[in-house]
Amino acid sequence: MFRILPLLCFSLSAVIDLQVAVAQPEISAQERRFFENKIRPVLVEHCYGCHSADADEIGGKLLLDSQAAMMKGGESGPALVASDPDNSLIIQALRYDEGASAMPPDEPLPETVVGDFVRWVSRGAADPRTETTTHPADDDLDRESLWSFQPRRSPSPPQIADASLALDPLDHFVGARLESEGLQPTTDAPPETLVRRLYVDLIGLPPTNDQTAAFIADCEHDRSGAIRRLVDQLLSSPQFGIRWGRHWLDVARYGESNGNDGLGRNASMPNAWRYRDYVIDAMNRDTPYDRFLTEQIAGDLLPAETADQRNRNLIATGFLAIGSKPAVAMNKNFAMDIVDDQINAVCTAAIGLSVACARCHDHKHDPIPTRDYYALAGIFSSTETLYGLAGKESLTAPPTPLHPLRDQWVPESEDRDARSQSPIFPGSYPQAIESLDPLLYSSLESVPEELKPEDVKGFSAKNFATLNGSRLVGKLPAPDVSYSIAFWFKNESPNGSHPITAYLFSRGTLTDKNVPGDHLGIGGTHNKSRTGKLFVFNGNAGKKSVAGSTVIQPQTWNHIAMVRQDKKVQVFLNGGLEIETTMPATFGDSLDFCFGARSEKAFPLYGNLAHVALFQRALSTKEAKDLYRTADQPEPPRTLGWAMGVRERKPEKIVDSKVHIDGQTGKYGPQVPRGTLTAYRQFVDADETTVGLSANIAEELQIAPERSGRLELARWLTDPSHPQTARVMVNRIWLHLMGRGIVSTPDDFGVYGGRPSHPELLDHLANRFVDSGWSIKQLIRSIVLSRTYQLDSDCEPSLATADPENLLYGRHLSRRLDAESIRDSLLLANGELDFAPGQGSAIEETVALINWPLGASSNLHRPSNHRSVYLCMLRHAPPAELSAFDLPDGIGVMGQRNVTTLPTQSLFFMNSPFVVAQSERLAERLMASGGDDDSKIRLLFQTTLQRPPSPLELKQAVALVLQTETSFPSEIDLPQRQQKAWASLCQALFTSNEFRYVD
Numbered sequence: 001m002f003r004i005l006p007l008l009c010f011s012l013s014a015v016i017d018l019q020v021a022v023a024q025p026e027i028s029a030q031e032r033r034f035f036e037n038k039i040r041p042v043l044v045e046h047c048y049g050c051h052s053a054d055a056d057e058i059g060g061k062l063l064l065d066s067q068a069a070m071m072k073g074g075e076s077g078p079a080l081v082a083s084d085p086d087n088s089l090i091i092q093a094l095r096y097d098e099g100a101s102a103m104p105p106d107e108p109l110p111e112t113v114v115g116d117f118v119r120w121v122s123r124g125a126a127d128p129r130t131e132t133t134t135h136p137a138d139d140d141l142d143r144e145s146l147w148s149f150q151p152r153r154s155p156s157p158p159q160i161a162d163a164s165l166a167l168d169p170l171d172h173f174v175g176a177r178l179e180s181e182g183l184q185p186t187t188d189a190p191p192e193t194l195v196r197r198l199y200v201d202l203i204g205l206p207p208t209n210d211q212t213a214a215f216i217a218d219c220e221h222d223r224s225g226a227i228r229r230l231v232d233q234l235l236s237s238p239q240f241g242i243r244w245g246r247h248w249l250d251v252a253r254y255g256e257s258n259g260n261d262g263l264g265r266n267a268s269m270p271n272a273w274r275y276r277d278y279v280i281d282a283m284n285r286d287t288p289y290d291r292f293l294t295e296q297i298a299g300d301l302l303p304a305e306t307a308d309q310r311n312r313n314l315i316a317t318g319f320l321a322i323g324s325k326p327a328v329a330m331n332k333n334f335a336m337d338i339v340d341d342q343i344n345a346v347c348t349a350a351i352g353l354s355v356a357c358a359r360c361h362d363h364k365h366d367p368i369p370t371r372d373y374y375a376l377a378g379i380f381s382s383t384e385t386l387y388g389l390a391g392k393e394s395l396t397a398p399p400t401p402l403h404p405l406r407d408q409w410v411p412e413s414e415d416r417d418a419r420s421q422s423p424i425f426p427g428s429y430p431q432a433i434e435s436l437d438p439l440l441y442s443s444l445e446s447v448p449e450e451l452k453p454e455d456v457k458g459f460s461a462k463n464f465a466t467l468n469g470s471r472l473v474g475k476l477p478a479p480d481v482s483y484s485i486a487f488w489f490k491n492e493s494p495n496g497s498h499p500i501t502a503y504l505f506s507r508g509t510l511t512d513k514n515v516p517g518d519h520l521g522i523g524g525t526h527n528k529s530r531t532g533k534l535f536v537f538n539g540n541a542g543k544k545s546v547a548g549s550t551v552i553q554p555q556t557w558n559h560i561a562m563v564r565q566d567k568k569v570q571v572f573l574n575g576g577l578e579i580e581t582t583m584p585a586t587f588g589d590s591l592d593f594c595f596g597a598r599s600e601k602a603f604p605l606y607g608n609l610a611h612v613a614l615f616q617r618a619l620s621t622k623e624a625k626d627l628y629r630t631a632d633q634p635e636p637p638r639t640l641g642w643a644m645g646v647r648e649r650k651p652e653k654i655v656d657s658k659v660h661i662d663g664q665t666g667k668y669g670p671q672v673p674r675g676t677l678t679a680y681r682q683f684v685d686a687d688e689t690t691v692g693l694s695a696n697i698a699e700e701l702q703i704a705p706e707r708s709g710r711l712e713l714a715r716w717l718t719d720p721s722h723p724q725t726a727r728v729m730v731n732r733i734w735l736h737l738m739g740r741g742i743v744s745t746p747d748d749f750g751v752y753g754g755r756p757s758h759p760e761l762l763d764h765l766a767n768r769f770v771d772s773g774w775s776i777k778q779l780i781r782s783i784v785l786s787r788t789y790q791l792d793s794d795c796e797p798s799l800a801t802a803d804p805e806n807l808l809y810g811r812h813l814s815r816r817l818d819a820e821s822i823r824d825s826l827l828l829a830n831g832e833l834d835f836a837p838g839q840g841s842a843i844e845e846t847v848a849l850i851n852w853p854l855g856a857s858s859n860l861h862r863p864s865n866h867r868s869v870y871l872c873m874l875r876h877a878p879p880a881e882l883s884a885f886d887l888p889d890g891i892g893v894m895g896q897r898n899v900t901t902l903p904t905q906s907l908f909f910m911n912s913p914f915v916v917a918q919s920e921r922l923a924e925r926l927m928a929s930g931g932d933d934d935s936k937i938r939l940l941f942q943t944t945l946q947r948p949p950s951p952l953e954l955k956q957a958v959a960l961v962l963q964t965e966t967s968f969p970s971e972i973d974l975p976q977r978q979q980k981a982w983a984s985l986c987q988a989l990f991t992s993n994e995f996r997y998v999d
Contacts, residue, residue, distance in 0.1 A: 031126035038116040040129075046104050053133040060101070061362055064090075067127040069134070074362075076101075076661045076669035077371060085121040089661075089669055101661060146367065147759065148352065148724050148749035150683050151693055152767060155760040167224075168786035173761035174809050183802055185787075186795035186811040191219040193999050194790060195230070196946060197812070200998045201737055201784070202234040204243035204821045204867075205828055209942035231784055235777050239835065239867070241284030244776070246820060246869045247736055248279050250897065251349045252296075252319050255890030256841055257850050257857075258396065259875030261327035266851040266876055267391030271402060273841035274643045275318030276869065280837070282316075289729055289774035290718035293350055296320070298711040300403070300647050307409035307637075314403040317645035319345065320380075321387045324875060324891050329395040332665045339380040343373065348893040350717045351724035352731075352749030355677070360663035366750040367679040370659055371672050378657035378674035382708035383646045389529050391849045399529040403645045404551060406637035419556040422462055423488065423633050425611070432630035433486070436623055438613040440474065450474060451595070451612070464488075464610035471596035471604060473510065476616070479589045483507070484619040486561040486627045487595060487612040491522060491554050491605060495532035500524045502605040503598040504560065508539065508587040510599050515539045517587035519598055520562055520571065522552060534578055536562075536569055542586040548578035550639050557608075558636070559628045565618035574636050575628035577621075651706040674709040675701045676716050680723065694721040718774075724749055726766035730779065731756075732895055734765070737783050739813035740806060746895035757807050793999040814999045816899060819885035820868035822996060826915065827865055829944050829990075830922040838870025850874055884908040909991040916983075919990060923983035933958050936982070944989045961985055 027035075043064055049055060052065035062074030070079045073089070080088035092100035094114045102108070120126075143150070157172035161179060166172050178185055189197065195215040199207040207215070218226035234240060254276060258267040282292055295302065297320070299313030323341035328334040336359075344356035357363050358373035390397035410418070425443075433441050442448035444465040455470035465472065476483075491502050501522040508517015516539040523530030532551035538544050550573055552558055561572040564585065571579035595612055597604035613627070648654075659669030681698050696719045703709040717725055728749060735741035742762045744754035756762045765779065772778045783789055788809050795811040806813055817825065827833035842862040843850070850857040857877035864871060871879040875890045884905050888894040909915050922943070926936045937957045941949040949957060965981035972980075989995060 027126045027128050031123065032128050034116075034120065034123075035126060035128060038113075039120050042109070042113055042117075046109065063133050065129075066131050066133040067129045068132055070127070077659050077672075078670060080121055080125055081670075082125045083122060085118045087670075088121050091118055091121060098666075100667060144755070145751045146679075147755065148727065148753075149367070149679050151721065151723050152727065152763040153760065154767060155764055157764070158760075165787055167790070168782055168788075170761060170765060170783070171787045173758055173764060174788045177758060178808050178810050181802065181808060183799060183808065183810055185809075186792050186799060188787070188790055189792040189812065189999070191216045191223070191226075192947065193792065194227070197998055198227075198230060198234060198784060200817065200821060202231070202243060202780070203237055203239035204246070204818075204824060205239065205833075206825055206998075207946055208828075209946050212946040227790070228785065231781055235781060238284055238837070240777075241280040241282075242867050242869050244283045244736075244780075245276070245280035247732070248283070249276060249869070250888050250894045251732070252279070253323055253345060253888075253890050253893055255322065255324065255873055255875040256843060257874040257877070258390070259324040259889070259891055261325065261396050262331075263327045263329060263395060264851070265327065265391065265393055265396045265849050266857065266874070267389075267393055267396050268843050268846045268848055268850050268874075269322065269388065269644065270841065270844045270846055271388060271642050271644050272318065272322050273844060274315045274405075274641070275322055276873075277837070278312060278315045278318070280869070281312070283776065286775055286777040289769070289776055290720075290725075291774070293718055293725075294711075294714040297346060297714040297717070300645065301711045304409055307406055310409040311405040311640070311643070314405065314645050315643040317403075317647075318643060320383070320646045321385050321644040325387070325397055327395055328397050333663070334397070335381070336377070336660060336663075336665055338385055339377050342380045342383075342385075343376050345893060346713075346717075347376075348747050349895075350728065351722070352728040352743075352745075352747055352753070353677075353724070354748065354750065359660070363750075365752045368677060372675075372677050372679075374657045374659050374672040375675035376677075376713070378655060378672065379703075379709040379713055381657050382649050382654040382674070383710060384649050386645050386647065388642075388644060389847050392529075392847055393849055396849075399527075401529075401531070401551070402642040403647070405640045405643055407640055408635075408637040410637055418634060419553075419558075419636060420490075421557075422464070422490075422608070423557050423610070423631070426630075426632050429611070429631055433611065433613050433627065436613075436615065436619065436627070439476070439616045441613040442611075444610050444612060448472070448612075464608050465596075466608055467596045467605050469597075469604045469606060471594045471601070472609070472612070473592070473594040474614075476591040476593065476614075478616070479587075479591060480616055481585050482565050482616075482618045484561065484563045484615040484617065484624070485613065486559070486615075486619075486624070488557055488559050488610040488631075489605065490557045490608040491552065492607040493605075494554050495522070495551065496525050496528075498524045498603060499526040500603040501532065502607070503596075503603050504605060505562065505593070505595050506597070506599040507590070507593040508599045509590040510592045510594065513600055514541060515599055515602075516541050517590065517599055518562075518564065518569070518583075518585070520560070521598070521603065523547060524603075534560075534571055534573060536571060536579055536581070536583060538583050538586045542584055544581075544583050546579055546581040546583065548573065549642070550578060556636075557610075557633075559631065559633075561619065561624040561627050563618050563624055568618075570621070570624070572624045572628070574638075575625045576638055646710075648708050648710075654706060654708060673700075674703050676713060683723075692721060693723070694719055697722055720770045726769050726774075727762055729776075730762065730765045730769050733776065733779055734783065735896060737780065737789060738809065739815045741896070747893055758809075812999065814997055816885075816997050818897065819882040819887045822885060823868045823881045823914070825995070826918040826990060830918055830925060832865050832918075832921065833867070834865040836866065838864065838866040842872040843874075850877060881912070881914045884912075906991070909987070915987060915990060919983045919987035920979070922986040923979055926982050926986075927979055933961060937961075937985075940986065940989065944986070945992075945994050957985060960988070 047064045050059040051062050060074040062079060063069035073079045076089055079090045085091040093103035094109060094117055096102045096108050157169040158176040160172055160175040192212060195207050195212050199205055215226060215230055256269050256272045260266055295313055295316035299316040302313050304310035304313055320342050323345060326337050340356050340359055347353050347355040353366060355368055355373060358368045358370050362369045386400050386402050388402050389399045430443060440450035444459055445461045446459050447453060451472040451474045453472055457466040457468045459465050485505055489504055493501055495501050501524040503519060503521040505520040506517055508515060519537045521535055523533050523535050530547045533547050535545055535547040559574050563570045567582050567584055569581050569583045570577060595609055656671050656673050658671045661667035661669055680693060683693060696716055701709060701712045701716060703712050731741045731743045732746050735746055742756045742758050743749060769779050791812050793812045793814045799810050803810055824833060843860055850860055857874055861872055861879055868882060878887050886898045886900055888897060926940055929936060929939055934954060937954055938948055941947060961981045964984045965977050968977045968980060
């Protein structure tokens with residue numbers, strides 16, 4: 001049997017230091033008198049009015065009328081810490097400390113009274129009160145309201161009157177419920193209805209006329225076999241991932257811009273599209289759902305066998321980084337706002353709970369105390385979020401790095417180790433350099449003749465030139481603008497240890513503080529978006545600076561070739577083009593140059609230089625690359641691109657979070673160890689009919705001090721016995737296939753969420769889901785092959801009357817196509833839909849505020865015939881072709897889209913330039929098809945509605961075309977009038993419910 005404990009246990013089990021002992025130490029007479037004379041009267045007079053069981057409304061869920069209640073505390077944790085007044089909330093409140101909740105709220109108590117409380121706590125807070133008081137909310141919650149927290153049951157399919165009607169065990173659960181209500185399901189959907197339903201549900205597109213005809217013909221011989229063959233074909237189609245990936249992107253609050261940050265700014269997210277492509281690919285791969293969740297929460301912590309797998313894992317963590325963020329300006333809560341979004345996204349998406357509601361106080365409805373929220377907050381506060389440059393607007397968000405995606409999977413530490421040793425160059429390398437006729441060249445194994453060392457530490461065959469804030473200087477024979485340099489270097493300084501990590505080369509007057517000339521360096525803290533990356537700067541006069549994209553790991557050997565050809569500058573890093581720009585030369589007639597520092601000695605290199613060469617001409621691209629290739633050194637990983645995501649903070653920044661009083665940064669309560677929700681611990685016992693909770697669910701997470709806990713959290717969420725994870729995902733899948741979830745609130749499985757209409761069916765499907773290896777495709781296949789799914793949407797009036805909302809699933813629901821399917825169907829009808837995956841994003845090169853200047857976002861969308869999921873999904877500036885039909889805004893988790901019926905939707909089909917254009921193109925196809933009007937109309941119906949017109953429809957359509965044609969002015973030539981008339985008919989069919997709905 002279940003053991004259902006009072007809700008009080010949720011809070012008590014979360015208290016770290018249970019300072020309420022069952023058997024209190026004996027209180028001395030002196031301490032008892034002190035409490036009765038100095039403490040209790042003040043509590044009764046000034047505190048019990050709001051903080052006792054008799055209060056009309058209990059402030060902050062804090063009771064002070066018993067020792068147990070005081071030590072338990074309220075929303076912010078225990079009211080006091082015995083012997084530690086400075087960390088006791090009650091003392092902070094009485095003192096009116098900054099950031100604390102001032103108590104009493106009207107005016108502070110006299111200093112002598114506050115001093116009495118300080119002395120009382122300092123002496124151990126002896127309290128003779130033995131009575132117990134509880135908040136009314138601590139009463140037992142009934143079993144039914146906590147249904148989703150309870151272990152899944154293992155129900156057997158019930159018996160039904162006609163077992164032959166069942167095509168899958170799930171049909172028994174639906175059939176038994178209908179029978180209990182004295183109802184019978186409707187008949188099977190005809191093949192022409194079912195084929196359209198399957199195509200739309202599985203790939204988001206209607207079938208073509210040929211595909212419809214082929215399925216109908218196949219059904220005549222073997223209906224069940226025809227359905228299985230079509231389902232398997234659609235599940236294996238690349239278009240499946242596009243359809244079902246879009247469902248998950250709704251849940252993941254996907255967007256390619258930040259949305260309004262509260263200050264009217266909307267920063268681009270030029271790398272968010274990689275997460276979109278990851279989701280589509282994961283759906284097509286049928287990545288097991290437990291792995292899918294784990295990759296998104298902790299992919300960076302998972303082992304990888306290949307670079308491709310490593311890159312996928314990193315991209316997956318974009319789930320935690322793509323959320324909309326409030327501006328950092330005047331917002332001390334910015335860091336916690338990001339954490340809050342991550343907690344909300346993970347918990348709502350995975351387990352259907354709005355845990356973020358416990359940020360400021362214990363959850364109003366669900367058994368989630370504030371301490372549980374901050375146990376999760378510690379996990380995400382110990383995680384670094386990589387969202388990029390935030391539109392280069394520091395008031396929106398401080399810039400962060402991004403995940404580099406490499407062509408080789410070499411752990412950073414191994415890559416650094418491999419290239420930290422001094423390179424051994426082949427004997428032919430000096431000759432290869434000399435063959436390019438350098439003006440000067442030195443291996444730097446010894447003091448160079450053409451360069452003047454300034455405080456260089458030494459030269460050797462092993463380490464070459466060792467620089468410790470020193471440099472090598474020289475002079476050119478002539479002030480030619482075009483030149484090239486090449487050298488190997490090793491930087492010992494940590495990236496970001498200085499405003500500029502190091503300058504590697506300068507050409508310009510050595511003593512000029514305005515530093516005119518060419519300056520090549522490694523970025524530091526001056527611009528955090530450039531930390532560790534090469535940049536070229538042409539001095540304070542030119543004021544142009546261009547950076548590369550590769551972060552150069554400290555303590556590694558790397559090769560540089562820099563080429564100037566008049567105004568064109570190229571920088572090659574390890575044989576690859578890193579920077580290419582146009583940059584005016586500002587060095588004038590100066591002949592000075594130096595290696596290892598800037599011209600005026602700023603930010604010198606601490607490290608090593610080797611094989612420096614200077615050419616009095618611009619090298620070709622091949623020559624520049626050959627200077628690296630002929631060195632015959634191990635190839636370092638190359639950067640293929642960048643991805644949003646998360647990673648572990650440095651060990652010294654791994655922290656447990658303190659309770660933020662009222663959710664505000666700067667107002668702190670007790671520290672809470674990193675962990676998860678504690679409500680499940682009241683259900684640790686299970687009988688033989690349930691899937692018992694594992695110790696992983698019922699016990700505290702074991703998180704190493706140097707780890708954030710994300711991987712442990714992911715394993716907790718995907719534990720096969722977790723009562724909510726499988727249920728939530730099964731319900732989402734059922735919703736998308738049946739039009740209504742078994743639980744009507746897919747994002748809320750809490751106390752105030754919907755109750756399952758078929759609880760046994762939900763658990764049956766959840767168990768099958770887990771037992772199948774968390775296969776999304778296999779679960780979808782089982783559902784669509786069931787009799788319940790294949791029922792017609794038409795039914796007897798008695799069934800519709802008895803069950804108007806179809807809660808019993810006695811028929812199928814007729815549903816409107818979503819925004820993407822409407823657009824894609826329009827393109828498909830005129831033969832212009834591009835089935836190939838879209839490449840990148842319209843804004844992948846745009847790092848800016850997309851709404852500045854005003855209206856700029858409307859110019860960022862690009863024409864495309866690809867599937868709609870590949871359109872640029874800018875928050876608060878969606879594609880015009882999709883915005884009329886309830887497209888999610890990407891701000892919050894949305895497991896079920898709104899379905900509205902508005903005049904603007906009809907106006908969209910009447911006036912949208914996109915719809916008009918598609919109608920005109922389809923009309924052009926009809927005109928080019930030849931034949932008479934009847935044949936054109938038959939082709940039009942087959943193309944748009946996948947059926948022939950009825951005789952009446954054919955007659956009406958011909959009449960409409962002729963009437964429309966004659967309505968145009970005679971000045972318009974006849975072919976143009978005819979084309980416009982046919983376009984009007986095409987548009988009329990696009991507007992029809994039959995085109996926009998699926999039965």
